[in-house]
Amino acid sequence: MTVDFKDKIAIVGAGCTRFAENFKLSYGDMLAEACFEAFEEAGVGPEDIDGAWLSTAFVDGSAMKGRSGMDLAEPVGLFDIPITRVSNFCASGGNAFREACLGLLSGVHDIVLAAGAEKQRDRPPQKSLVKMMVVAQHQFLQKGETAAGQFAVYATRHMEKYGTKLDHFCMVSYKNHKHGIKNPIAQYRQEIPLETIMNSPMVAYPINLLCSCPTTDGAAAVVLARAEDARNFNEGYVLVKAQELIVNTGWDLPFFDPRYEFSCFPSTRLAAERAYHTAGIKNPVKEIDLAEVHDCFAPVELIVYEDLGFCKEGEGKYFVEEGRSTAEGDLPVNVSGGLESCGHPVGASGIRMIYEITRHLQGKAGERQVQGAKLGLAHNIGGPCAITSLTILGAP
């Protein structure tokens, strides 16, 4: 079932807008900005792209923009080619990236675009994701729950089973906010004292406000080609080592499934097992130089340390406590600042992470550069936990 992507696909251009409250930019403006940055790096124009995938998770935030491939065609000038919209919750970006890779691997396409955008701040934050969760879903099932609550039930169980404390979640958020200072595209670029995070108001116990990502606008894009053609575009290309997309349960099912443990994310575990196999990774902490992992809410990152095999089950708390995931640690996680500093424009986040890893592997990550990075990992979990996208990238 696993597709062997290793060293067959290259990212030849990448672009990303500021992740912020982009009040002056429309959904289409952001896509134009991100895509043209990627085009320029690849040395191509929209007329050179022969297939494209657009990732937008939710379309009710901004005049229904993002419903279909058309919403990429119009602002970016991509015409007369197949364009598909991809929606798979927080894994949408990784999913669009995967489809683009498959398009190349099949031989149908030669140069493709994967772009993601989400316009959340045309509405007040209370009306965006919170409203969707509380209002628009099934009349009874999960009623009363926000996005934070969907992950909080995992955090509660993890605390009970492994003795993880609220402080540990706050340490994750503290680290990510500290990392965010050095990222020019991040929404928040300031250190927040641990005590302030710990004392911030509860959103959905045990997740508090400063352990939650903000509501943000943004877009990101990558141009891809087959590895053998990569040099025709850009000397600084990076290679795909593995890509996995796993859906292991449903939207309501995990909460009503007596088999579910709530102390790990099985979709992430399976994706890691398969991706490491494809990429030939035996010891992730030693071999991976940096990781961008899904930290929509801080407990998620802590649990994902365990699921990605960065530490043993139940030991995520030590991994953060000992500073192993800081920029200076043995496996820097979310040196971009993560979703907590960058924000989480859902459809854009997965591609923003791939952009981030690409810049590090190119040695172009500026102040936040992880020195000598050769192998990086980008991870998203969504829906709330049913879908994992895992991408491993390497320098040629």
Add this chain to the structure above:
Amino acid sequence: MIGVTACAAYLPRYRLTAKTINEAWGRPGGRGEKTVGYFDEDSLTMGLSAVFCVPNGDQIARAEALYFASSTSPYREKLASTEMAMILNLSPEARTLDIGNSPRSGTSALLAAMESVKAGTYESVLVAAADCGRLEVPGGPNEATWGDGAAALAVGKDNVILNILHHSSYSDELSHFWRRADDRYMKYEDMRFPQVMGYARIMEASVGNMLRKTQYEPSDFAKVVVDAPDLRSHQALMRQFGFNGEEQVQDPLLGLIGSLGAAHPFVMLVAALQEVNPGDKVLLASYGDGSDVLILQATDALPAYKEHIDFKVLLDRKELMSSYTKYLAFKETFEVEFQDYYSSISALFRERDRFSRLMGGKCKNCGYITTLALRVCPNCRKKDLFENLRLARKGSVFTFTQEWYYPSPEPPTTLAVVDLEGGGRIYCQMTDCSDPGIVKIGMPVDLTVRKYHEALDLPHYYWKCKPVRA
């Protein structure tokens, strides 16, 4: 003989004291307290709660009809009894009937049930009586008068605990308390006039007629259970008839729970049963636009039944409302912040086995139990092999969260993943829980039906868990 085969009372958890009300309005003193339904309760959910309190579950399964008595039905048009019968999974051939508009409606439903059994139409009829939300205008002198509560009775011929020996009804138009079709608050004019010319006169006639007709002496009754709109009127009436002392006269409980409308005579009856023995006679009378009077006699089956109902526990299992503001939020001012919840009447209909009736699906191939409306088993992946399975209304918390951003008059809203006894897992809100600190993984919970919201201007009832308290 035809009689009551089961009965149970239900009181909501919260109490509001007259003192708390007076303090809020800058008035001195205040005695007594009343029951206050949780913000997600109404007369329909309370009627169901009372039915769930009936010790012998077979009584529910056996019922061929459900008569619901209330002056505060959530509907003006639509039968609460039909919705309750659907949730209780009664046969579609069951007769459902809403009786309302008076605190006398509870006993009227009981008499109708008795007559249905007597006529041979049904073997067993379930009666639920509930009132929730009979309100005085905020700041008015009767704000501590009306409480919320419910009772349920089963009527039949077998395993009778209280035989119905005699019954009579008395109808008399007099404006004591009333609400017009669209009134939110109780209306009244004079206080003394209806006490003298209403309650005293009407009850003298109705109870007096019954005693004359049956030739019973007041001393023939082990318990006298007579509803009353206020304590003084009750005391005067008891004196008038020569009913004596605490042993014979059942306290109307008005200072403890308030006046519970249609449910009140039955709640008093359940309280009185603790001291009733086989052979004892009980006088039961309601009041409202006249009066119904019944003479009941305890059978040998009563002592065993009584062991399952402890009214004192029900009365004592309470929590004082911390503030009048919270009471207002529960009863008056709280409106759901998001008015446009998704819902669909066709979805409600097609999913009612799973979600309204709490029927699980058990896979005939692998035994996996689902609480969702699925066709393919997530465990063995075979299609259309789920058989309906009645799920337990008991379980324990597997994990939980507490939402501070979900609109509620009492945040946070606790959501719990609950493993049910005998299998199946459900994810739902927790109710009757004002202290989020008590919620723990592993805590035992019961499931009960509460109102979630009113999407489509339609009350949406679904299951919530609530802490099991000693």
